[in-house]
Amino acid sequence: MSAVNIKICDTINKLGQNAYNAKFELQKLSEAEKNSVLLKVADALVEKAADILAANDKDITQGEANGMHEGLLDRLRLTTARIEDMAEGIKQVAELPDPVGRILDDWTLDNGLKIKKVSVPLGVIGIIYESRPNVTADAFSLSFKSGNAVILKGGSDAINSNMAITEVIRKTIEKEGLNPDFIQLVPFTDRTAVGELLKLREYIDVVIPRGSAGLIRMVCENSRIPVIETGSGNCHIYIDKTADINKAIPIIINAKTQRIGVCNAAESLVVHEDIKDAFLPELHKAMKEHNVELRADELSIKFLPEAKPANEDDFGKEYLDYILSVKTVKSVDEAIDHINKYNTGHSESIITEDEEAAKAFLKGVDAACVYVNASTRFTDGFQFGFGAEIGISTQKLHARGPMGLKELTSYKFEITGDGQIRG
């Protein structure tokens, strides 16, 4: 191993140890103490905005020099207003109820043992993310409020911004006489660092990747630590034969075009053959108006004059663009099978006036969020009323769908007796 790599390994290992030690201290803080720290961190970020902006300037200059395109530069760029938004977000987290210490269940055994199932922090969370530096503040506030120490690995493009934000947070925590290792940032841009981080099963309880499909795949394939997969969304809308077209069209426009680059945007329509004559011409009009290209199967393309033929690949694709595939089916069961074959377990919607079809769809479709007569765009921690969101899980273990503060907790059993022994 090269000297550089040895240095990376040692540093990453130390981050793990530090976080592991810090978690016990963090878990002793009361709700009021945690909220007070959060409010101070929010204020400090605004006070130190100039330092953060200066660091961000370095990242932007570097990005421009590297030929980063405008969309990415925009995600990377901080402004005073954006820093104020960050601070506002932290204040909102302070106002949310403490997810730790909830009694999830409570019962007494015949032998008199009293069992309480109580929510507790996960311990140490690793969050691996890409460009946007505001995730740094966000991830800290949610981890901290839920009693977890956090190790952050941001994108290399944003390393200066992330270091500046982390520094402000750590100094604020230290000023309160507390352990700054409640938050630590991996200070390397090297990929080796991620590999090392993903080995620290002994210190880190869960890793959450946030970002592109490539990043998430890399983390899932290499992590020895349990991962919560926040996957991509190949979201479908199924137009049943009894669909109300006046509901269907606005829902499709919303789900496809309100924000094209997000995981809860619709990517594919599934259309019952019996409604094709009435529905597809309306679809054509609406999509033309919104500049959405259609990729249609053999049957539907006859009603969609400007559509391109869809191939097999189209049905499995998350376009994140003004493109929508169209597939016709003969029944709700065929729609369910098609969706279960191609979806990513994110969000799927049926447009129907038939209660039985709605029931079959809700039960049969295998996804985190299944909708009846609504846009898939609602799959979001804030929309769901969680008051926060650390990501949207597309796996089934631990948490599925939008994850708020509660999803950053585990539980323990507290069992109180009076000398009971097992017979």
Added chain:
Amino acid sequence: MSAVNIKICDTINKLGQNAYNAKFELQKLSEAEKNSVLLKVADALVEKAADILAANDKDITQGEANGMHEGLLDRLRLTTARIEDMAEGIKQVAELPDPVGRILDDWTLDNGLKIKKVSVPLGVIGIIYESRPNVTADAFSLSFKSGNAVILKGGSDAINSNMAITEVIRKTIEKEGLNPDFIQLVPFTDRTAVGELLKLREYIDVVIPRGSAGLIRMVCENSRIPVIETGSGNCHIYIDKTADINKAIPIIINAKTQRIGVCNAAESLVVHEDIKDAFLPELHKAMKEHNVELRADELSIKFLPEAKPANEDDFGKEYLDYILSVKTVKSVDEAIDHINKYNTGHSESIITEDEEAAKAFLKGVDAACVYVNASTRFTDGFQFGFGAEIGISTQKLHARGPMGLKELTSYKFEITGDGQIRG
């Protein structure tokens, strides 16, 4: 890759595909249909006992030829009575409430969207285990009842027994006109097979290893599929300065000696210095009577005439034997720190008459089950009243502590609207 390995890869991959396809069929069964299959499987196992015993004989003969020691042979051996017990276990699972379809939460948003959080099967479960062939029937019944297709990889010692049991179950399912791939057994004893199985992230939702620490470590280190770690138990009992010695001694005897080879047995005592004079001589007597060897730290050894000196290794060791380490501390906080340093997150107990000490211990100790004045031996799905147990989780993600049927489920959000779009 060798021809043998290619064959293993292909077969394992096919098992994954089969299970993936079968899960959709399984999820359509009603509670009554599932219970009816379970009862028929229970009857079939008893009817076909002779076939299973004949297969088991082969394993036993092979085991004897390989010089397997009597303890392991006993775990491997089936008898008519043990097969009847297996069948009885399956009948009991049939009687448990269906863990699927529970409404876990339920709310309405301001925009009128109704959100229901409903329990659903995980999908496909992989279970990797060692010697005892009864796990085959057990793992099937719990997976099936919770709506999950299961792929089993048993120990190579028990391959004939496991194949016979699986065959009886598959034939029974097939006779009901259902898909036998609800249960599949990996038909190889080769380790390559496990490696291949652990790659099938696309088909398998979770892997649960059951067995030795070595097996569990191997699975955690190699799996690309989320794992529920059912780890070892280095369980402590802390004797506080206010402990009632008349409660402490029977609890220690029970936790240490009732069954020495299990993960919820006590392995270490932590003793407050203020109680050493009164407590340690009683401990000496009781442990001598039960043939338990003590490994004591510098202070406690003075009161324990037959103890050996404990070294650092002793405190981290799961003896699974008639051995108990003893460590003295000056406070409940020091006890908590010691336990958090050496424990495996399984089960820990405090013996105290002081409510404040109990509270501090319950909050501060990081373990799945934390007891006050009770034996650690109660950490068990049946003792907890779950009616079943698939294992005891020592990780924090998804499930912690004893896992019953509910822990084999995930959830989905069912969202019903009337045309809602996101603003």
